[in-house]
Amino acid sequence: MAAHKTNEENVARLAIVTRTKNRPVLLKRALESIVDQSVQDYVHIVLNDGGDQRQFDEVISQLPDARRVVLNNKTSVGLIPALNQAIRACKSEYICILDDDDSWHEDRVKLVLDYFDKHPATKACVVKMDIVVEDIVDNEVVRIDQYLHPDSGDGEISLFKQCARNYISNGIVTYRKAVYDELGGYDENLETAEDWDFGVRLLSRYDVDLIPSVESLFFYHQRPDIKDENGNSVHAGIHDQEVAINRVRNKYLREDIMNGRYGVGCIMNQVVADMSNVVRIEGHINRAEERIVNRVDNIYAMQKRTHDKLLHSLVARAINRSGLKKYFKKESH
16 A cells, blocks of 8 residues: 655654553554554654663564664653653654554554545544453463443544543544644653643644544553553552642643633533532432332331231131131141
8 A cells, every 4th residue: 555655854744652661562562553554654753761671672673664763761751751752853744652552553544644634724633442451461461351432432522521531542642743842742740641631732722633433543451450560550550640630630720720710720620529529419329229228128028017917817817707717726736
């Protein structure tokens, strides 16, 4: 299949950024999904952020790619500074991110570039996403389940929804490099949740399109039972994730307060308050339901006892009328 034409400077139109550190088994899968792309008008920036150099070099050598640019940090600078470092090294028109533990459909690059060609005013777009639940056993990835992400593919990329929760994660979004520069990159004051914050700022200025496709083009791999380096931030690093999300909410709320407005920060925190009320109301409903069930059970038991007593009385009266009472007396001795 013919590739898209590169620009006048002979630079690939799309830059793919992957940051990694000490996850060779997962990195190999990510590299494979890039090498297997049906269109190859890309440059792949792979940044080893202070990870084991020997392991990293071994994985890289197993999957050669002329479009790959390798960067090495002798000392780790951290997830978000490393991401900004790699993106700032790009000269491409469009930017997208593939984390080292995720993977893509083979037509991810093709469909994204096709979409930008057909919609030249578009600033950013996202693709449908599947969640893949997996484990690692003896250095082998074992797939457990796969399903469409519940917030993916509905066609509505909403700023209001993004204020409530992140559904413009790193792996699904592609944006113009000019937009990245305009937004000032990713917030290095955060430890994680940088994609949620970036998505809020992106949607605060521009609409984001969903690329229509039958199949999901991004696969978000989750390993809920793994807590070491091979784990996900949403599972293994859940505390850091919650701290970062709270900082994002605080940051935007402070901006709203300082500017005397009802904005993104107010929406974010109002959603949290509303959810707390929902949880509280749900608790009340559950307790009320439990009391009602107990009351119904008690009423049913009373009805049963009443029914049994009445039935016993009717049977006794029938026996008396039948003249068989003397035989029941004999049986009772």
